[in-house]
Amino acid sequence: MNSKGNFVKKLRNSGLRPTKQRIKICEVLFKNEKTFHFTINELSKIIAEKIEEKISLATIYNTVHAFKKKGYLKEISINTDKSYFDTNTSHHHHFFDNLTKELTDLSNEDVEKIQINKSLPGKKISSVEILVKVENE
Amino acid sequence: MNSKGNFVKKLRNSGLRPTKQRIKICEVLFKNEKTFHFTINELSKIIAEKIEEKISLATIYNTVHAFKKKGYLKEISINTDKSYFDTNTSHHHHFFDNLTKELTDLSNEDVEKIQINKSLPGKKISSVEILVKVENE
DNA sequence: TTCTAGTTTATAATAATTCTAAAAAAAGTA
C-alpha cells in the first residue's frame, strides 16, 4: 500500500524532490500504517539497521524538518534534551512517561472538548495541545 | 515583604543552605510578587545586570534545578533549544508565541475543566498541561 | 575555632543541532 510509488507522489505533491535518501526515509517513516514517535537519533539508528546504505545525519535532520514543514511529521512539545517527532499528524495529545521517556498517543476523542476563555490581542490560536505527564502508580 | 530573611527561611524550609549565591538568585526570582518565565541564559543575564558579583553558570543551573525539585520553580514543556522555567508554580497553562518565543500564562480558570477519558496501565497522572501556540492574526 | 559536609567555581566534556562548502545527483534544455 505504502510503496515507493506512493512515496514519490507524496514527496512530489509537497514540492520535495524524490531523492534516493528521502525515499529511504519515507520507507522507515511511512511504510507501515502504524504511527510512532521518534527522536532524530532513534530514527538514524533505525535507518542504519533497516537500510543498507547510510544516510548522513545532516540529511536526516534536513529531511525531517522538511517533512515537518510540509505537515508530514509533527514535533511534540516536551522539555527534554532532544526533540520528539510524530508520524501521527492528526490532531491529538500525549501521555509522557518521564521515567521511560515514552510518548503515548491520547486521541482527540479521549479528551473532552477544550475551551479556552482567554485570548491574546493580535494573536490567533494555531494549536492547542495537552501533555499529560504520568508516573508509576 | 520578600526580603533576605524570607529567602533564608524559604531555603531552610526546603533543606537548602542559604548561601550568598542562592540568596542573590532568590532576589532575582522572588523579590517582586509578579511571576515571570525565563531561560537559564536570560536569568544569568538578569543576575549579571542586577547583582554586582557574578555567579557561575554552573551554580545557576544547579540552583534552578534545586528550586525546581523543591517546587519553587516549574519547568515548562516547549520544544525549543532551551528550557523555560516559571516562577509561577501554581497549576496553570501557557500560550506560546513561536515568533517572539514569548510565554504567557493561561490561568486554570481560563480553561474549562479538562477531562481525560483514557489511562495507561500501572501509571497515574502527575500533571496535565495545555500549550496553546499562537501566531499573528 | 575547628571540622566537615555541602557548595561554588572554572573548566572540560558531552550531546543536540546547525552551518559550510565541496561533491553528487536531479532536473531542465536543446
Place this chain on the structure above:
DNA sequence: TACTTTTTTTAGAATTATTATAAACTAGAA
C-alpha cells in the same frame, strides 16, 4: 543524448545548551 543549472547530500566543523569534574571555599555544628 549532452550540456547546463539547480537542488541535495555529505563530512566535518562550529555552535550552543547542558552536565560532569575536581579543587577551593563556606556555612553551620561541635
